[in-house]
Amino acid sequence: MRELPEYRKEGADPQAYAETLDYAVWFRRRTIECVSEDRQLDADDLSLIGSIGQQRARGGFSVHTVRRVLTLHADLMLRECYDAVEGHDVQELLRLTAWCGAQGMRGCAAYLQAYMDEQHLRLSVATRVRTLTHLLLTGDAIAASLARGLGVPLHDRYLVVVVRMPxxxxxRAETAHDDLIARVYGDHLVPLSWQGPNELLVLVPHHGPASSSPVSSSPPVSHGDRLMRLVRDIVERLDRPCAVGTAAGPVNALDRTAELARRVAHVAPVETTPRTLSGVADVFAELGAAQLPEVDQWLREIARRLASGPDLVRTLDAYYRADMNRLTAAAALHIHPRTLDYRLRRVRDLTNVDPSSVRGVRILSTTVARVSAGAWT
Known part of the structure; x- marks a missing residue:
């Protein structure tokens, strides 16, 4: 009651307070019986523990509270074990704590599974998917129980995909957000959640090598087509241009991986139909420029000069996407190669930078990428 607001509300009801106290006393007495007889919790014990978890779900207790109460209970039990042997009998203390460790895991599993099973009946698919995504991002062990209820296998590594909508x-309502989550989940069976009004985060199983760095050009070829279908489906449902950032990482560090993917999404190109799923290796220059106001202002001035020419930003974008192949770029722009040559000369005249030089690629491609990301709108 002191630590958790939802238990303060529960404690205001005399009957609920008495039932909670009875359960706490029962568990301690049962511990003494089982330890003294060297027995495990039996099926009836686990069923009773599960019924408490079920009651908490019916009472509307949050996942955060359920997790915290198990931690508090374990902490108090271990302190009481020490007090019971008065700090003298080390063998008895070890026997008590060993029993609590092994049986506590079984008890927690029964409690959580019953809680999650009841949640399955009470909560919408969108709410459970959002909760699962949050638990995975925070590294919470409860995620496994919720994932089982949703029929979602968990993985050791994930590709975090952040879809940003400028x-x-x-x-206009939360129902629209939940509807999109439910539909995307139903079609693709991936955890996803809104991280703000303009940002959707998706967790996709990542089958790259365990030692691979998150600073890599994104996703593995093995599931690149599936990932592109997923992202295009999301953008089509959003019905607006979006930027997509990705980063891969282990399941126990997804919060840091998500932050990296979010930073990538903020410098990735905004596209109506996604053609690129950017990783750090694709936008490292833009990330650096965004962190240095002086560099960003310098590139902005170059972009301002390019704006005075005939469609020069789009021309450079096509030119660099074609790996500076003149014929391929001209075909993509639906112009004659000589027209392309004229525009490239115009770029050089306006910026004093040759777009076909190493220096030109570094400066102008970064400028075009910042324009495409909507950095200066």
Whole structure:
């Protein structure tokens, strides 16, 4: 009651308070019986523990509270074990703590599974998917129980995909957000959640090598087509241009991986139909420029000069996407190669930078990428 607001509310009801106290006393008495007889918790014990978890779900207790109460209970039990032997009998203390460790895991599993099973009946698919995504991002062990209820296998590594929508928020009500989550989950069976009114985060199983760095050009070829279908489906449902950032990492560090993917998404190109799923290796220059106001201002001035020419930013974008192949770039732009040559000369005249030089690629491609990301709108 002191630590958790939801238990303060529970304690205000005399009957609920008495039931909670009875359960705490029962568990301690049962511990003494089982330890003295060297027995495990039996099926009836686990069923009773599960019924408490079920009651908490019916009472609307949050996942955070359920996790915290198990931690508090374990902490108090271990302190009481020490007090019971008065700090003298080390063998008895070890026997008590060993029993609590082994049986505590079984008890927690029964409690959580019953809680999650009840949540399955009470909560919408979107709410459970959002909760699962949050638990995975925070590294919470409860995620496994919720994933089982949703029928989602968990993985050791994930590719975190952040879809950023410039402009106003998507939809006019929370129901629009939940509807999109439920539909995307139903079609692709991946955890996803809104991280703000303009940002959707998706967790995709990552089958790259365990030693691979998150600073890599994104996703593995093995599931690149599936990932592109997923992202395009999301952007089509959002019905607006989006930027996509990705980063891969282990399941026990997804919070840091998500932050990296978010930073990538903020410098990635905004596209109506995604053609690129950017990773750090794809936008490292833009990330650096965004962190240095002086560099960003310098590139902005170059972009301002390019704006005075005939479609020069789009021309450079096509030119660099074609790996500076003149014929391929001209075909993509639907212009004659000589027209392309004229535009490239115009770029050089306006910026004093040759777009076909190493220096030109570094400066102008970064400028075009910042324009495409909507950095200066």
């Amino acid at each position: 402009g106003g928020p998507f939809g």
